[in-house]
Amino acid sequence: VTDFRSDNTHGASPEILEALARIAAGTITSYGNDEITARLRERCRALFETDLEILPVSTGTGGNALSIAAMTPPWGGVFCHDDAHIHRDEMGAPEFFTNGAKLFPIPGPNGKLEAATLAGVIDDIACEGRTAKPSCVSLTQATEAGTVYTPDEVRALCDVAHAHGCRVHVDGARFANAAVSTSASLADLTWRAGVDVLVFGATKNGALAAELIVMFDQSLADELRTRWHRGGHRYSKMRFLSGQFDAYLTDDLWLRNARHANAMAARLAAAMPEVLMPVEANVVFARLAPATIAKLRAQGFLFYDWPLFGEGAVRLVCGFSTAEEEVDALVAALNSAR
Amino acid sequence: VTDFRSDNTHGASPEILEALARIAAGTITSYGNDEITARLRERCRALFETDLEILPVSTGTGGNALSIAAMTPPWGGVFCHDDAHIHRDEMGAPEFFTNGAKLFPIPGPNGKLEAATLAGVIDDIACEGRTAKPSCVSLTQATEAGTVYTPDEVRALCDVAHAHGCRVHVDGARFANAAVSTSASLADLTWRAGVDVLVFGATKNGALAAELIVMFDQSLADELRTRWHRGGHRYSKMRFLSGQFDAYLTDDLWLRNARHANAMAARLAAAMPEVLMPVEANVVFARLAPATIAKLRAQGFLFYDWPLFGEGAVRLVCGFSTAEEEVDALVAALNSAR
């Protein structure tokens, strides 16, 4: 079979596994007060060109929900795109971690929030005064639709957020794919544009299970650390979590993996009869005829239907380990199926 | 330095790291519907000689809090020993995951709950009817005091629990150390004695980060699965979590590691001037003179003071990678320090 279901069906980069093996011997202070975690923090400060605090977690859901909870009181409102993972796919994790905040899913073309629409929704809520306290705007970068916000778009949304008393969270499960898709610096993509907290994903791009909560707003750090512990998201043997991320940032592994995945998606998209969303990262949404879909599946190609994007819509995801031959095989099968 | 601070300052067993490397290639269904997780489930059924359901998590706090929440409504009461990790060390994780249940910490000698005391406390609560609904009894096996409940002791406590409408949770962060300490079968130590859910730890005994929620009461499985997802404790690349535990159970690695750690603790205890708790697992509590403590630390021996057990009390923990030479060095230093 050839698998385009998701980037999380892929395994782990050898570089990361080797790093884990390398740091596995001997004893080391547990719970995060170790030198590997300290080194990772320094690496992030250099990469983002600013002071910041970090907390490693092993799932994106955990990272997102914890971050949002540190910005949002139980009576707060969280504004996100209609398709956002935090709304659609986490079984209410943000509601759980915030103790009952309200999510306001907002439609927008190409999987993106638009600043004017966002401002309108927040204004509507704020004027009521009895619905929720606007507290957090959550962006997904790259989006669930496989598109990427430009630094200007991020800044426009952050400006709306801050003008309405909200902080900004970025769900960066595919942040690496977004980063390599633009020519912007990480700083320009995040804190310089106004982002307060980024959940920087590694799992989908080559780690075993590692996401990093990156706090540009360090005033959140104390409370987030407590929530992290209380939520059961603090590893005792932290070296094995920080160590994954440290290897991920070493020798540009994260960039190499993401560039490859994006390139594979572009190669795939080029062969599609009808692409439904701009292909700016590693995910392709296309419309195929039912017969084509059936033939591809019969030949062992795995991918998901995506009814959210209309009839015949499918999603094809390329990962760090997707081989060029796999893409070409799908393209060939597609051409012969039509 | 020589480190007796905790079993979680130790690294990971080579066998587990090798297993991770072995399963890292290729794509595989994510979120737990994979063959490695299925194999692990079968392995557990064989090991415990019964049907059961499992959910892998990466922290003990997560596993404990999720399990307790599946047994305990927000207005429920959870009964545990005074020293229990769930009460003292998890920053209210059970309260968070249950949405506000009440813990009733109960004193008991040698870190163990006693059936008669437990019954008295539950009766007191139940008769009020306005304090909490007795819902869960939580045991720690091996205990925080390094002692081990016999199957008969477990059964007596489970009988009290069930007679009062409570289910039984076992915090098994050091379950392997307890298991090798008795001659009982795993079945006798758990479900045959009345245990409903065991959180079977691997992290402290050689895994990177892996605990297994083992549900003997399978009626809890559906809700626990939802809570697990919502709590951000469901790995996307589950193979890397199930795979750790699978390797842990392969070729008796878990037993070999635990036997070694227990043996090291026994060797250490034998040399102690005053041992404060029966040494039945891998943890030694001893009283040392302040001068002795200072001398040992000056020589690079790391360990914690344990004021809970009185003045001069220290805790010394042996792990799977504690070398006999390290123990002997401490014994020698101790002898020359006196």
Added chain:
Amino acid sequence: VTDFRSDNTHGASPEILEALARIAAGTITSYGNDEITARLRERCRALFETDLEILPVSTGTGGNALSIAAMTPPWGGVFCHDDAHIHRDEMGAPEFFTNGAKLFPIPGPNGKLEAATLAGVIDDIACEGRTAKPSCVSLTQATEAGTVYTPDEVRALCDVAHAHGCRVHVDGARFANAAVSTSASLADLTWRAGVDVLVFGATKNGALAAELIVMFDQSLADELRTRWHRGGHRYSKMRFLSGQFDAYLTDDLWLRNARHANAMAARLAAAMPEVLMPVEANVVFARLAPATIAKLRAQGFLFYDWPLFGEGAVRLVCGFSTAEEEVDALVAALNSAR
């Protein structure tokens, strides 16, 4: 001034105050185990022609949130109209009492949910399986738009709800106004149509502060009773809460008050230049010219702008104590203002 702001700016019916004075002397069992509460329960059973359980509360927000929480797990989904009080005006009370459930506000004409739209939204959520577990459909009767569901409309919505594993809650803050607006029996308006729990309001219609949770699905009673106590919504001197509702149901006071309020609203509506919603209860939505609005206010008429229903929209509410003269004065002012 003449006040059309809300039915909760009105005071209390003399009959209810007299009843309170009558039952105020002497001691009586507290917390709800008294004869007045027992009599109220019997009265409700007769009125609704079925067995049922009741819990008195003093606010609609409390009654709604408690009822919804008894039907909805923390990961549940609650489906309601876009304008619903539970979504817009209760600062997240349902999210608080459910410990984090998700509300799905759904548009619909005339302030009403439509069965087909409801089914579509639930299907969308249910197919995902990772957003929320469909658990509760909440109707408002009379609606926030001043319209009334017919028994057939209620039944159609209940059928959709039950077919999707949801229970049905009715926010009946203005249930009396709805009841007198139809010729249906209370049974036909509620449990015969499939309603599981009604929060039957008295506050807006002549009580000081009294709402009644009426459980047709009695399996909810035990848990709701616990939540009621834990939520601080259980009066110790219950006689003063049950007694209000008991007086409300005596000699058709509730019907008389509601009929009067509805009649006043109809009288008012007849004089409006543009009515925005069918006037089926005691609330009138109209569009007035800005100059007209200003003139009316200058003459001491109080009412709210209602931007939700467009520019120039205002809401005029008649209560049990609205005098015919007050309505006529507004009509006269309106005619002279145009």
Added chain:
Amino acid sequence: VTDFRSDNTHGASPEILEALARIAAGTITSYGNDEITARLRERCRALFETDLEILPVSTGTGGNALSIAAMTPPWGGVFCHDDAHIHRDEMGAPEFFTNGAKLFPIPGPNGKLEAATLAGVIDDIACEGRTAKPSCVSLTQATEAGTVYTPDEVRALCDVAHAHGCRVHVDGARFANAAVSTSASLADLTWRAGVDVLVFGATKNGALAAELIVMFDQSLADELRTRWHRGGHRYSKMRFLSGQFDAYLTDDLWLRNARHANAMAARLAAAMPEVLMPVEANVVFARLAPATIAKLRAQGFLFYDWPLFGEGAVRLVCGFSTAEEEVDALVAALNSAR
């Protein structure tokens, strides 16, 4: 029958009922922005000789849980006496409203917390750093044991609290009984001694259902107002809640009622063979022979057994409407029963 079960089996003072009747006509701004509530606030400022904010609620459980939640994060610790109503009798209301804080019940003679014991418990928790964040000390005034803290005792406890980063809440369900029992000013009993929030009860002392959250620390007001609304504890027709309390404070009704109840308790205590707690308010704990208890009950005297205070312990409560003749009848029955 003659009823000594509780002060909440009593009815309501005529003065309060008359006040309700007097303010029941006409319309008035709802939700608390009315002149009666404003007048009540001014009255309280005069009475307590300081600036302060208020929120009226209808139950003590609601008032306590809301107040504590405004001082205590979800991972906070609340320190209270073992017998405290918030721990024993509210089915976890503080845990619910705080979203999972931990209560630490502390023993102490005569139902009172002692400063040294309190300091020890907080120190123990604080040194761990992984149990809970010390956040709130809750006193009950008068205590559940019918005793009263002196201003000096309150100050000593407040000093310990503040020195450990905790705020102080007073459960004043019987605050009137405490106030008349000392010669201290209300200011000396509360804010001058360090109290941050008092829940000032009227229900047990002549109101229908009225408690007042009195915030000396006004920085809590905004958040508490939001929690109050979200918790369903904000009356729409606030006049009927504020109005009760306003009447309660008019012409010293609250003092007259409390003085009477306390006097009746003293009269009763004087006749008891064995009084178990100092009788400083309106509650008497006594030990009676089983035969005596049976005889009294056979003659229609109602009161509760109180096993918490030992075998044969009973509780006898006098209310604002307890008649001298009722006390004398009990005394006579007691004398003839012995």
